[in-house]
Amino acid sequence: MAYGPGGAGVRPSRRSRAVTAATFMLAWVALLWLLAAIDSGSGLIVKEYGIQPRDTDELLDVFPAAFLHFGWDHVAANTVPLLIFGFLAALRGMVRFIGVILLIVVTSGAGVWLTAPDGTNTAGASGVVFGLFGYLLVRGFVERDALDITVGVTVLLLYGSILWGVVPTSSGVSWQGHLFGLVGGVLAAFWLRRTPAARAASRQPSGGTGPSPWS
Template identity: 40%
Template sequence: MDRMTGDGGIRQRQTTAARAKGGLLVLGLFVVLLFIIELVNMGMLRSLNRTFGLRPRSADGLLDIFTFPLLHANLNHLLSNSLPLIIFGFLVFLSGLRVFLTALAFSWLGSGLVVWLIGDGGITVGSSGLVFGLFSFLLVRGFINRSWRQILLAVVLFMGYGSILLGILPIVAGYVSWQAHLGGAAGGVLAALLLRPREGQPRRVS
């Protein structure tokens, strides 16, 4: 009994370490890709934003849903999104690649769809919708999963970053897309609901 428990603990630590390495690699490569695109965009005088930025309520804009988070208004815009994207994405990735991809996809699509539906008419770019989606996923999944470890993490994250949730309100500055933030956050919550353990399934505590 003790030997099996010890072996299981070793395997769990190895799995967590592998996920941590994988998360750093995936998030690091994604952010590097964003910087490469930003440099290309700068060299093209921001023409990528005009072509692939999200235009609300236009037929072509539906395709822009898949490209607009990869573009940014300027380098400072990208820098402000990069660190929280790495932090939140890494924490989600610790629960596995499937969980990460699901949360990312719902955040991406939720952000884009809300901007397309109720955007103010300008061109929207930026990955902040992904940041809000991953953050909201981390905030609510512990309560949905009834995992005290995840709830504790949510409390710590809320204390450190909770103020960013003001970004989902229409009162934010006009150049900030609260629609993208709101849609991303909603997508993160939906992902947490979709990934909740079914009856009879073991509950994960990672």
């Protein structure tokens, strides 16, 4: 099937991106719950692969730690914002989204490793949640995209209260992971921003079924 020079060629691309983003995020959240179920009761996995600060053997644990949680309440608290923020961020293409996630995970995990108190063990997807929040918040302004600015402002109005999580107000909560996750998301908005040519191309009708949702 081919599409003419009108606007119809854009719709399949937008639809396929939305389906891909939704499928990816649902699978991600399902993985988090599966890992929580496997580790329920014993807590051995999160104990082994959580981030223990300033231990060089723990540096690589910044990756698995982002997928592990301390019980059902912990994973439940991260599920809805992760789904929403991840879906909105992934709509712009999965390749860039994965780059954003990697930068957030590394920045948040490294920040925890450097600054968390001795003897602590940190895990959870909240660093990614805060990173995606920061990414969505500034992406539109960085790229001068009116739609993304609207998305960022809406996210701020609905979820702005989570910013209290970057200050040390609650014991047992890694404000370091939140803060450095937020920093990672802002950095990702700058470092992985689309060029003006890429933004213009994304608005143009395309032949065939449109650009890949992974672009």
